[in-house]
Amino acid sequence: MSDQLVIGGKALQSRLFLGSGKYSTNALIPAIVEASGAQVITVAVRRVDPEAGRENILTHIPKSCVLMPNTSGARNAGEAVRIARLARAAGCGDWIKIEVISDNRYLLPDNQETIEATRILAAEGFTVLPYMSPDLMAAKRLYEAGAAAIMPLGAPIGTNRGFRTKELVRIMIEEIPLPIIVDAGIGRPSEACECMEIGAAAVLANTAIASASDPVAMARAFGQAVAAGRAAYLAGPGAVHETARASSPLTGFLHE
């Protein structure tokens, strides 16, 4: 396999990331992972409960998956940092998705606090994937702060409104030398596909899968859509290096 996504030293074949917060039971997770082919799953540290018996989420995540704890519930950089350290101390690995939200009506991330948390945690050796409102300058600062990838939202969390921030994310993809992963708001497989077609490195889906009538079938559809979008990106005019190697340049005759 040549088309791999490498983050924090881990090479991933699948470019679909999963959420885990909204299922009718965590026991569904293995089937969701299997059907979608996803290799990364995010888990809210605040919900991790080793004593939860059958709902202990850590027992439902296949060993093949990269666990990406998230700091959901954090209202500022300080809380996010503390949650991240708790996750590492609990044996959840070095990946951390930073979510800092100080607006509970729309659940829009606080970019400034997110940058601060990224700086602190990257310096402590975490593989940091910050969730953010798409903004080029904020993304540059996240890059400088040591983020391993950047996760702009497609639309506010849980809205299923689709890829509303396309123009802003497209600019980030062009300008930021990190994987750009569209997180939140993606309601349909076709929208996930659209993200991948313009060059997103991956897509994270949660609500769209968890709220479907058949979450396992929807997970499979997302896995296929993300793969199709990626294939289209690699095949299409967006792939600059491919056109550079065109076999018969249109203006080649000028040099004959």
Place this chain on the structure above:
Amino acid sequence: MTFFDELRRFDGFDFQGFFASVTDADVSRIIAKERLSGMDYLALLSPRAASHLEPMARRAQELTIRHFGRAVQLFTPLYLANYCTNQCVYCGFNTKNPLERRKLSLDEVEAEARAIAESGLKHILILTGEDHKKSSVSYIADCVQVLKRHFTSISLEVYPLTREEYAQLVAAGVDGMTMFQEVYDEPVYLELHPKGPKRDYRFRLEAPDRAAQAGMRLVNIGALLGLHDWRQEAFFTGVHTDYLQRAYPDIEVAISTPRMRPHLGGFPPKVIVSDADLVQYILAFRLFMPRGGVTLSTRENAKLRDNLLPLGITKMSAGVCTQVGGRATGQEDTGQFEISDERSVAEMAEMLYSRGYQPVYKDWQYL
């Protein structure tokens, strides 16, 4: 500015006139809206909207699953003490009721905590009556120190505190507060609270403001249904929630919708709030505040609780006991009110599974 000032805007508002003006077309249009205004919410509380419950329910269910998932957070109340200096005419802990008064020692708190923690719950709500000496803030803080060893989230349902006192308890490890205004209508409030510190309407009304300012993460409010016109009370509760979310965007807001229950002293409800009324309230609130929590207590019976579940409920109590202590310690004393759903935590979890919902025992991590 606090909610007290906000509420003044509705002085003299003609509720009946407004309700009379609501048409079926208005209701249908509002149900389809993405973002409802306060007046839209009031229209959904109107008698006219009562014939639109099914489309409201569909929308409410969709919004709830989208924002909260197929998951319901479970918690249980722990009564620390029943001393009370107030005379709320509708309450079994009323200072005039001949009732054995006591409070838990810290050892008893530890024993109760162990008994509750065995059920798997990680969220606890601690309650006291209003007695600033016997159930002082420092007593509550001491109890919190004990409870922290067993629970990851501790909420408070006690008398209104000052901002500094809330801050002291936040520092001790409390992350949520519940405060029922009981009645938003001030004249009715004064009539029902003849004596004691609770007579101070404004100090109670502004308690959620002070708690949010002190860093409380979760603020749960509510009106006790049955004391006054429920449509108005539901409206003010919703408007209060909306105000809190606007004024303090980083808090999580939630409401409870308690209906009056029988209790010692036997004050009958002034207004009967039917099951259909309760449903209309919960649905209208969900459409108005798609991300607001709705807490359902065991005042309602098991069957109704099960049926309300998919309409917008996000938190439920389980394994409830309204006596002081009562799980591991204590005698046969009288509770604050009679409960109608006596199911254990395990039974509640089974019910949730059978209806396609995940019981969530832990949704916060004490930091």
